[in-house]
Amino acid sequence: MYDRLEEWTEGMEWDWVISRQRVFATPIPAWECADCGHVEIAGAEEVPVDPAGEDPAVDACPECGGDSWTGETDVMDTWMDSSISPMYISGSPDEVFDPVALRPQGHDIIRTWAFYTLLRVAALEETRPWNDVLINGMIFGDDGRKMSKSRGNVVSPAGAVEEYSADAVRQALALGGQPGSDIQFQWKEVTSASRFQTKLWNITKFAAGHVDESTPGVTDPAYRDADEWILSRCARVAEGVAADMEEYRFDSALREVREFVWHDLADDYLELVKGRLYEGRPGERKAAQHALLAALSASLRMLSPFAPFITEEAWNHLPTDGSVHGASWPDPPTTDPEAAARGSVVAEVAAAVRGWKSGEGVPLNADLDRIEVYLEEARPLDTYDLAEAVNGPVYVEEGSPSVEMVPVDVDVEHSELGPAFRDRAGDVVGELEATDPAELQAELETRGHVEFDIGDQSVTVEPEMFDVVEEQRAESGEEVVVLEADEATVLVFE
Numbered sequence: 469m470y471d472r473l474e475e476w477t478e479g480m481e482w483d484w485v486i487s488r489q490r491v492f493a494t495p496i497p498a499w500e501c502a503d504c505g506h507v508e509i510a511g512a513e514e515v516p517v518d519p520a521g522e523d524p525a526v527d528a529c530p531e532c533g534g535d536s537w538t539g540e541t542d543v544m545d546t547w548m549d550s551s552i553s554p555m556y557i558s559g560s561p562d563e564v565f566d567p568v569a570l571r572p573q574g575h576d577i578i579r580t581w582a583f584y585t586l587l588r589v590a591a592l593e594e595t596r597p598w599n600d601v602l603i604n605g606m607i608f609g610d611d612g613r614k615m616s617k618s619r620g621n622v623v624s625p626a627g628a629v630e631e632y633s634a635d636a637v638r639q640a641l642a643l644g645g646q647p648g649s650d651i652q653f654q655w656k657e658v659t660s661a662s663r664f665q666t667k668l669w670n671i672t673k674f675a676a677g678h679v680d681e682s683t684p685g686v687t688d689p690a691y692r693d694a695d696e697w698i699l700s701r702c703a704r705v706a707e708g709v710a711a712d713m714e715e716y717r718f719d720s721a722l723r724e725v726r727e728f729v730w731h732d733l734a735d736d737y738l739e740l741v742k743g744r745l746y747e748g749r750p751g752e753r754k755a756a757q758h759a760l761l762a763a764l765s766a767s768l769r770m771l772s773p774f775a776p777f778i779t780e781e782a783w784n785h786l787p788t789d790g791s792v793h794g795a796s797w798p799d800p801p802t803t804d805p806e807a808a809a810r811g812s813v814v815a816e817v818a819a820a821v822r823g824w825k826s827g828e829g830v831p832l833n834a835d836l837d838r839i840e841v842y843l844e845e846a847r848p849l850d851t852y853d854l855a856e857a858v859n860g861p862v863y864v865e866e867g868s869p870s871v872e873m874v875p876v877d878v879d880v881e882h883s884e885l886g887p888a889f890r891d892r893a894g895d896v897v898g899e900l901e902a903t904d905p906a907e908l909q910a911e912l913e914t915r916g917h918v919e920f921d922i923g924d925q926s927v928t929v930e931p932e933m934f935d936v937v938e939e940q941r942a943e944s945g946e947e948v949v950v951l952e953a954d955e956a957t958v959l960v961f962e
């Protein structure tokens with residue numbers, strides 16, 4: 469950027485031609501005396517004025533006394549007007565000029581708007597016009613090419629807003645790319661933003677049903693580990709998002725806060741504390757309400773620049789003050805790092821069990837006989853919320869679980885076995901199914917196939933014709949499902 473500015477400055481070879489021959493623009497407020505050629509310039513109190521249609525305020529020419537004027541028909545170069553925009557913003561000429569914080573603009577007008585503003589403000593105010601300039605890319609069609617009518621890839625912002633909401637379109641554009649780089653408009657980002665907003669609204673409705681005016685004022689809440697975890701995550705996210713915003717990295721800022729809301733807050737935390745919110749003892753319920761409100765109100769504040777309408781609406785449904793857009797940047801309550809780390813394990817385990825239930829088509833609220841959580845090192849894990857979330861008692865153990873694979877069944881590959889044995893296939897299947905799966909597996913391991921006598925004939929069944937189904941068994945002999953979380957191994961007993 470600096471090189472471009474230097475190159476432009478060094479390369480200037482003629483004066484800035486400030487007049488243009490166009491129909492629409494700011495008129496140059498000047499008249500020429502038809503008799504002596506004197507040029508009369510309008511005073512500040514006369515403008516705006518169109519000299520092509522009006523005479524100057526003076527009756528007669530101050531030079532020769534003539535009264536025949538020719539109004540200027542040229543108009544101002546557009547950058548003559550727009551190059552003073554920082555001065556206009558800061559209240560000039562009534563206020564002393566102070567450089568503005570930010571100039572956001574496209575990369576196609578760096579040599580014009582950006583550079584002419586630098587020049588103009590330097591000339592008039594002898595200072596820089598702004599502290600930062602943020603250069604945006606161009607928005608391309610969803611085929612990645614420049615929008616054009618002939619390509620048929622033009623996206624109407626009004627149409628997209630009408631269909632998916634202004635907030636969804638705004639999010640999609642914020643996610644589109646880094647400063648300076650062009651953005652490919654992507655409908656899938658608009659639809660996923662729209663889905664995210666539905667999720668955010670559902671979280672808000674749920675939270676609004678559990679918190680009340682007294683929640684923000686709860687003193688010394690008795691946080692459980694899950695609360696400590698979500699608040700510590702929230703604090704880290706707020707730091708990361710603030711750092712991104714300082715760097716104008718709107719894409720990564722939005723991605724990070726959305727990830728937090730969708731996965732940590734909604735999927736993990738809400739599932740963990742639902743039991744406590746509905747049925748906890750008053751102190752425990754209040755702690756969950758307090759942490760939930762703190763995390764959600766922080767999320768709304770972080771999201772407000774990206775989704776200003778829905779966050780304001782959500783904010784007004786919660787016990788909060790004023791407008792979300794006037795609220796301060798989130799500063800979640802400080803947390804105990806060890807409790808937060810334990811809460812993180814709890815969240816991981818709950819997520820693993822929930823993921824397994826949904827993968828197996830088991831209802832999320834299905835009771836479990838128990839789960840055993842194996843940690844590398846013994847830690848006092850807070851199992852209260854976890855037991856509620858998995859719907860079963862939780863036992864915490866140290867070390868690795870002892871689990872073995874036990875052959876329990878045989879799965880016949882009919883497409884392989886059928887053609888090989890034809891009319892004897894039924895008998896072969898009968899033999900396979902009647903044999904102890906452990907024996908089948910032992911024979912397969914030692915000989916590479918299994919053999920049966922059917923009538924007076926010996927048949928050989930090749931390994932591709934069947935599978936021995938194995939199950940995981942705990943030391944107790946019970947069937948068990950083994951799940952790996954980041955910091956724990958989880959045994960699920962149905």
Ligand SMILES: [Zn+2]
Nearest residue numbers: 501504529532
């Ligand atoms: Zn004159």
